[in-house]
Amino acid sequence: MGSREPRLKRALLAGLLAPLVALLVLDTAIGWWTASRLADHAYDRGLHEIAREVALHVHEGPSGPRLDLSPAAAQALLVDQDDRLAFRVWTSAGQVLGGEPALQRLEPAGRPGAAARFASQDLHGETVRVVASWLPYDEAAPARQVLVQVAETLNKRNRLTRDIVASLLAAQLVLIAMACVAVVWAVRHGLRPLEALGRALARRSHQDLSALDLAHVPLEVRPLAEEVNALMLRLETALDVQNRFIADAAHQLKTPVAGLKAQIELALGEPDPARVRHSLAQLYVSAERLSRLVQQLLALARNEPGAVAAVNLQAVDLEAFALEISMEWAPQALRRAIDLGFEGEGRPSSIDADPDRLRDLINNLIDNAVRYSHEGGRVTVKVASAGGERILSISDDGPSIPPEERTRVFERFHRLLGGKADGSGLGLAIVSEIAALHGARITVEDDHDGTGNRFTVHFPPSEAVARGAA
Ligand SMILES: Nc1ncnc2c1ncn2[C@@H]1O[C@H](COP(=O)(O)OP(=O)(O)OP(=O)(O)O)[C@@H](O)[C@H]1O
Ligand SMILES: [Mg+2]
Incomplete structure (x- = not known):
């Protein structure tokens, strides 16, 4: 009303x-x-x-x-x-x-x-x-x-x-009443396909994302109905991705949780305190692994396109930022006797970035380099500029990812066979989502002579910097 x-x-x-x-x-x-x-x-x-x-x-x-x-x-x-x-x-x-x-x-x-x-x-x-x-x-x-x-x-x-007016008016009234009835009928009749379309949509369950039947849709309403169909298609794709992710995540969580339970059962039945202690230490490692998986799943969900919390872009000095994070990795690198180096240009180089997400990106790349290269290896974080782009590269001298795997490693839960190190297979998927949010592209190649790996992220120049230069 x-x-x-x-x-x-x-x-x-x-x-x-x-x-x-x-x-x-x-x-x-x-x-x-x-x-x-x-x-x-x-x-x-x-x-x-x-x-x-x-x-x-x-x-x-x-x-x-x-x-x-x-x-x-x-x-x-x-x-x-x-x-x-x-x-x-x-x-x-x-x-x-x-x-x-x-x-x-x-x-x-x-x-x-x-x-x-x-x-x-x-x-x-x-x-x-x-x-x-x-x-x-x-x-x-x-x-x-x-x-x-x-x-x-x-x-x-x-x-x-x-008398004359009365007789004229009587005839007029009858005519106009007939015209009104005709108009009301025509409007109702004309709008009926639209109402039918509305009813057809209202009757649907949230799972029915099939296309609307356009056969009885009037020509004028067809663009609207086609847009609805296009939207349905997009929703279906998004829902598929979501469902696959949930299934994968559940599957990935099931194994470590079952492992934890088995380990706990074993520890509970163990009379020897020394062995209980040993079991607890193992449990701790498993719990850490599980915690990492949960963190990675959350990061993936956070950076998912569409389901994204607001991206908080600000001018970030890439060189200073990458140096700070690299230094945080020094103890971990030291533990594996890895020579973690940093090369910069020695001058500020701004990009537009969401600091929290950029941190996730760099952390995942360094984590991989440190984790998958040999003990006593070399990992280098480098910041440079070329053609207006800011370039961040992380290289190692460990085993190369075979060229045919270089695209697949960015897929969710994809891990190379035969690797000894733990991992959930989500790091690079997160990296590529974050890069996309920043309009950046990623390349992977071997570092040199067919050994090692170099992950390079090309960031577009900061809007502020580009405007200042113009
Ligand atoms: N620097 C690297 N050197 C060798 N192999 C790598 C390197 N980076 C990634 N890979 C391979 O690509 C796979 C996918 O990496 P990704 O970071 O996506 O997952 P993960 O490291 O297994 O798990 P997560 O990072 O989620 O804990 C890894 O399992 C590893 O096999
Ligand atoms: Mg990783």
């Missing part, structure tokens, strides 16, 4: 019915005007006739024209069922011969011989129709004329007008 949203049906009905009602009003006004013209036309002739009869009672006397009309004769002449009548007679010299004194002479009444004139006038506070006519009263001398005016109240004229 009273909502302000646009309502198609209401707008159509209002747009079509309002002109019809306006038409009815206009039609009535025109009908009234025409009917009153018709009524005047019908009764004016009678009025003129009475004026002629009055003129028959004017005679030429010794001192000019004279009116011989007794009150009884006058009464007989002016009798009417509906209206009151009055007359007045003037000579051509302007002398009044008789009649109702309150009746004004019509001005200008023209010269003798002029055609009869009709007009409205006020008589004793009532509107009357008046005819003024110059009429001959002497057959021997038709040039001798008197001005006769006859007035009549409007009762029968008004009644005729009303």
